[in-house]
Amino acid sequence: MRYATVMRTIELEQEISCVSPPATLWPLLADTARLNRIVGMAPLELTPLDGPGAERYHVKTSLDGFSAEYDEEPFEWRSPDSFVVRRNMTKGALQSLQMGLSVLPGDNGGSRVTWRLVLTVKLGFLAPITRLVGGWRMRTILAATRAFDATLVDPPAPAPPTAISPAFERAITALQTVLPEPDRALARRFGEWLARAPDVDVMHIRPFEVADEWGEPREAILTLCLEGVVAGLLQMHWDIVCPSCRTAASRVEHLYEVRDGGHCGFCDIRFDLPLDQAVEAVFQPAASLREVTPLPYCTGGPTSTPHVLAQAHLPQDGSAHFFAPSAPGKYRVFVRGGATASLTVAPTGRDDVRFDLTDLVVTPAAATVTPGAAIVVHQNGGTARHAKIEQLAWIDRAATAHRMSLQPRFRRLFSGEVLSPGRQLHVARVSLLFSDLSASTALYSRVGDAIAFRLVQDHFELLREKIAAENGVVVKTIGDAVMAAFQDEGSALRAAVAMQAAWDAFREPRPDGGDTMLKIGVHSGPAFVVTANGVLDYFGQTVNVAARLQGAAHEREIVVTDALADRAVEEGWMGGARISERFDAVLKGLDHPLRAARLVVG
DSSP states (O other), X not given: OEEEEETTEEEEEEEEEESSOHHXXXXXXXXXXXXHHHTXXXXXXXXXXXXXSSOOEEEEEEETTEEEEEEEOOOEEETTTEEEEXXXXXXXXXXXXXXXXXXXXXXXXXXXXXXXXXXXXXXXXXXXXXXXXXXXXXXXXXXXXXXXXXXXXXXXXXOOOOXXXXXXXXXXXXXXXXXXXXXXXHHHHHHHHHHHSXXXXXXSBOHHHHHHHHTOOHHHHHHHHHHHHHTXXXXXXXXXXXXXXXXXXXXXXXXXXXXXXXXXXXXXXXXXXXXXXXEEEEEEEOTTTOOOOOSOSOSOOGGGSTTEEEXXXXXXXXXXXXXXXXXXXXXXXXXXXXXXXXXXXXXXXXXXXXEEEETXXXXXXXXXXXXXXXXXXXXXXXXXXXXXXXXXXXXXXXXXXXXXXXXXXXXXXXXXXXXXXXXXXXXXXEEEEEEEETTHHHHHHHHXXXXXXXXXXXXXHHHXXXXXXXXXXXXEEETXXXXXXXXXXXXXXXXXXXXXXXXXXXXXXXGGGTTOOEEEEEEEEEEEEEEETTEEEEESHHHHHHHHHHHTOOTTEEEEEHHHHHHHHHHTOOTTEEEEEEEEEOOTTOSSOEXXXXXEEO
């Protein structure tokens, strides 16, 4: 270990060689919340700082047994090889603390890992003892690094399981009893994980992340979470997610508490609340079963925002320096306060670019650079901020409020989770299916109310079955019509094809059905979500077009836009359907005819 003491500043640096390659070691070492907990650091009490300056949080904690308070600047990093964080102390013996990590390729496919700790004391006579304490802290970090490396090379045998409390056992059993037999083993594993995992793993459970990590279907883990709340195993709340840092800006217990907009103090932006991005369901063990420490162990290292590829301080009069991502694609430069610029990485781009920030406007507004190009963000005056380079693609690992609303189980178990009266929130895209039963009025007149009503109800069950098979949900029934919603248009169209394909077999044992046939319309687009008649519903032009496409359908037909028909052919969504006609649909409420296609099955 290299030591250096200059007046009141102690620098400690240590490089070690690891067998694991950087690609597998970096995610573990950059997970600073987990690392801090492993090396014995205390949890943090955070107070956001809204004023000018680089610091974003005032932190209260203890460092090596001593009470400490400090203002922490945002982490600086470049994934996947380095980060540094600076803490400006306001209480305790230190004036400042800076910690940095570098993970670079080493010999034989391994890694060269360098940790650096810089401690500045308030009084010079404290330097010797601070150097001893800092050396001890460095050794604990190095020990954790070697342990991570050893675990990656030779995973240890599982430790004997600890006992589970009787209350946890009862909740796990209650969950198992509502599930089919094949799912009960997974429920047992899930329940035992909730009981035994470290606080940091279960204080903020995202079902799809657990599913991906375990290699299980996402719907299976989401089902365990939803049923687990009813069984008393879990509790659920809703995070309001910032569109830039994509972390929880605030939290509510119920959807009816969601308001029209949110605010992220870290990014200093206000934002709308689209239900398909900004409102997310998260879970943690029920408070009656387990007390989970609510305090974090880190303010936000690289792995807490994996879509941010690089982040750096932008001084009041100065520059932040980056290198462009190596992968071609679309990215964004973001500066705290909401200033942004588009960044395209392509082989034909420039080798360097400078963005200037003036009055929270970045110029140029867009640039194209080569992979690895030098990027500078500069400002004169203003206030110290942070800048970052973000991936634009939204990471599809969130159980958003919109995705939850498309779960029949969620609508059944949590019928009270609705928006407050009059509240309307946006979704960027939803796929809607409308169906209608032709000749149903004549059916009531010919066979009587009882028989006709039974047939209509049976046909609802058929449609629900096909909708559920494509992970859709029935939003509502209107007379003998159905409105259903899906995550994507492929699912909606496959459900429509399955309905038409099953119709003859449905009618065969029901001779009283007469000439009743299905007419279906499918359309996708943006919509607003509201609470209507006590359930989550949709309205807007996408809803109108979907309903009117259904109105343009003849018996046995599915009517969709021409563009959706072409995509269905390309993506293989047609199943047994074919395009029988392309036509100009004149739909009420549209200024111009809509190019559409008729699909028939068989």
